[in-house]
Each structure stands twice: as C-alpha cells, then as structure tokens.
Amino acid sequence: MIDFELPDDVTALRATVAAFIDEVVLPAEAHINTRPYMDIVRDLQAQARAAGLWCPFIPKEYGGMGLSHLGNAIVQVEVGRSFSMLGAWALNCMGPQDATMLTLAEYGTEQQKERYLVPLVNGDLRICFSMTERAAGADATGMQTSGVRDGDSWILNGEKWFSSGASVSDVALVMAKTNPEAPRHQQFSTFLVDLPNPGYRIVRDIPVWGEEFAPNFEGETMMGHAEVRIENLTVSQDAIVGGLGNGFSMGQHRLGYGRLRHGMWSIAKAQAALDLAAAQAIARETFGKPLADRQGINWMLADCAEKLYITRLMVLHIAWKMEQGRDLRIENSIAKTYIANMLCDVIDTAIQIHGALGITHDLPLVNWYAHARANRIIDGPDEVHRWTVGRAVTKAYQHSGTTAAVAGGDLF
Numbered sequence: 001m002i003d004f005e006l007p008d009d010v011t012a013l014r015a016t017v018a019a020f021i022d023e024v025v026l027p028a029e030a031h032i033n034t035r036p037y038m039d040i041v042r043d044l045q046a047q048a049r050a051a052g053l054w055c056p057f058i059p060k061e062y063g064g065m066g067l068s069h070l071g072n073a074i075v076q077v078e079v080g081r082s083f084s085m086l087g088a089w090a091l092n093c094m095g096p097q098d099a100t101m102l103t104l105a106e107y108g109t110e111q112q113k114e115r116y117l118v119p120l121v122n123g124d125l126r127i128c129f130s131m132t133e134r135a136a137g138a139d140a141t142g143m144q145t146s147g148v149r150d151g152d153s154w155i156l157n158g159e160k161w162f163s164s165g166a167s168v169s170d171v172a173l174v175m176a177k178t179n180p181e182a183p184r185h186q187q188f189s190t191f192l193v194d195l196p197n198p199g200y201r202i203v204r205d206i207p208v209w210g211e212e213f214a215p216n217f218e219g220e221t222m223m224g225h226a227e228v229r230i231e232n233l234t235v236s237q238d239a240i241v242g243g244l245g246n247g248f249s250m251g252q253h254r255l256g257y258g259r260l261r262h263g264m265w266s267i268a269k270a271q272a273a274l275d276l277a278a279a280q281a282i283a284r285e286t287f288g289k290p291l292a293d294r295q296g297i298n299w300m301l302a303d304c305a306e307k308l309y310i311t312r313l314m315v316l317h318i319a320w321k322m323e324q325g326r327d328l329r330i331e332n333s334i335a336k337t338y339i340a341n342m343l344c345d346v347i348d349t350a351i352q353i354h355g356a357l358g359i360t361h362d363l364p365l366v367n368w369y370a371h372a373r374a375n376r377i378i379d380g381p382d383e384v385h386r387w388t389v390g391r392a393v394t395k396a397y398q399h400s401g402t403t404a405a406v407a408g409g410d411l412f
C-alpha cells in the first residue's frame, strides 16, 4: 500500500514546532532592530530547550532529539518559516553549527567531542567552516592552503574566502592540503582552530547582496562571510578531525546534510512567497478585473504550485531513502539544484505579480530573492550538480541499458 500519511508522532511534533514558531519565534523577530541578535537567540534557546525542541537531528546520546530523517525534514520545514533564521537558531539547528555537530559526532575523537561537540550541542559555541578559497570553490580539490608538519604540530598558510560566520565564531574548521603527493581526494585534512587566533586573521566580511537589507541592531554582524588570511597558524596534531587526509570526504558528508536542510527550509519560504503572490492576484484589479481572473497570471501560479508539489515529494522520497540507508548521492544533487531554482522561480513570480511594489523594500520579496539566489551557488553550483547527474545518467545506461536507476526508477 502507498501511504503518504505522516506517522502520528511526526504529526504531533510538527504541531508542537509550528506552535513554537508562531507563538515564540515569529513575535521575537520584531525585536531584531532593537536588541542584539544573539541575546534574542539565547532567550529563544532557553525556551526551545525547556519545550524539548533541541538539535532535532542529533542523536539523543549527544543531547539532541534523535529524530528520524522524516521527522527532521518535517521539523525543518516549520523552522524554515522564520526568514530571520531565528527559528533555526532557537532549535540549535543553524548552519554551519548543525553539520559540524554531525561531523564531530561521527568522526571526532573523545577529546574533541568533549571540548567542542558538548558545548556546540549546548549552544555555547559558534563555529565556522573554512574550505572555499578564491583559488578553489566548486572544485574544492584546488585548495592551496598548506599544512606542513612540524614535530607534533602543523603550520598552516594560505587564504580562505566566504567562511560564513568566521568573524563571530569561537572555533573554525579549517581545511588544508597536508599531502600534495597523495591521490587528489586524500590530500586534505581538517583542523579545529580556536578563535580568535593571530594566525587566522579576518581580513573583512565580504559585502554580499541582500545582507545590507537585513534588519539588525546597531550594525552588528549576525553572520557575515569572511575573507581570511592564514599565516603561520600553528595547530596541534590532536586538532585534526577524522584522521589525516580525510578532510575532503568529511567535507562532502557535511555538505550532503546541509543541502537537504536548505531544501527543507526552501519549501517554507516558497510557500510564503506563493501565498503572497496569490493574495495579490486576488486583491489587485487591472483593466476591470482581478489579476487572478487572467489566464496568464493563473499559469504563473500553476507553475509555482507544480514546482512546490514536486519539491515536497522529492523531500519525502529522499528522507525515506535516508531512513533506509540507501545511496542518495544522485537524488541529493537533483534535489539540491531543483529546489534552489524552484525557490528563485516562485519568489520571482511573486515579485512580478506585485509589479513595482514587488521590488520595493516595503515587501520582503527582494530580500528573500537575494538569499534564495545564493542557494544556486552555495554547497556546489547548479552546473556541478547537473554535471554529476548527467554523468550518472550515461553511466547507468552503459551499465544496465536503462537510465531508470538515476531517474527515480526505484519508486516504480
């Protein structure tokens, strides 16, 4: 039997999270201009924790809710309704904190878990991830930052670019090339670096489209995307996570989770944009009729509904595959690209239906669009994921005479 009913416990949890977002988080968004963001976060975290809503994806043994992939997906859709990200901060499932917790839980030594994972789960530490460089982004194996052994220590030199949250973090996960002679994917290691650190110098937070419009308290940096200079940064051998040469495969593991989390949030954001578009189509009259009575507008709305529906099915299917422990690398790439474009398209439609009003800051749509547009680049640009999927299509055909295996063929 095909059953799209959510299990009762997931439905009940969804209602609890939805109520928390509506009654606690969304009202707090009104204070972003008048209070430091992290003060608001701390208040919300205390309430979320008291309500048992904490680190939904982290196993219970580490202090999280230990939810199934489906449960986590449904919770994240509710969390995504908070565009200010306060929802994600409240439940301590904000990137890059969340993916780092997963990495440490899976690959960290006991000492690293104690020193970093426990305070991360408690919400006492902020961490950032420094992989991308000006020299290498989509192809991260082009990273130039070097790590050279010096007794029991490593000396790192190079530069990083777009390290989100670095200037407000207590710890950085820094990737460096530790063995240029090794096979391409085994040349890199990941180091835990305590901040601030004279060897890890923040050059600046790069001005990024959309973030200039985000409300904030007296110009404070809530996140920022840092350019970093790494000069003779000394780190101990104990600071390597997951073993020497394993930095790249660990990086991919964390990005895989992050891509799905972005997708789940995107459902909530696209739904909000489509609701705004529909409301305007009903309310606005031109040439003697509401926009909603025009076929051209209806088709635009229909396209959005179609894309959201496909997205919801994709997320359900991927959550199910994750629960089965099945390989979902191709579905992950398909969904990452599809959902990022879906969100841009739906917000763009909402902007168009609002006319000039759509591009003003009287509405949130342009701000939403700027953030959504970045999703087509973050965690691997569209073209790289489509390249991966395209290669898998031809490989599947060569291997078995059909491409079904990489086109959702395991569904039926």
Ligand SMILES: Cc1cc2nc3c(=O)[nH]c(=O)nc-3n(C[C@H](O)[C@H](O)[C@H](O)COP(=O)(O)OP(=O)(O)OC[C@H]3O[C@@H](n4cnc5c(N)ncnc54)[C@H](O)[C@@H]3O)c2cc1C
Binding pocket: 096, 128, 129, 130, 131, 132, 133, 134, 136, 137, 138, 139, 161, 162, 163, 164, 165, 225, 374, 377, 378, 379, 380, 381, 382, 383, 384, 387
């Ligand atoms: C808001 C934001 C936050 C970020 N946060 C972090 C972070 O916290 N830590 C971190 O390490 N990184 C972070 N990044 C960096 C992000 O992961 C990279 O921007 C991304 O991997 C792309 O790398 P790039 O920008 O160097 O693009 P490039 O590698 O220069 O690629 C440019 C373009 O070339 C095209 N292209 C590349 N390869 C191919 C190919 N094989 N086939 C066809 N076309 C191709 C694509 O169109 C791509 O957009 C962040 C980026 C953004 C925008």
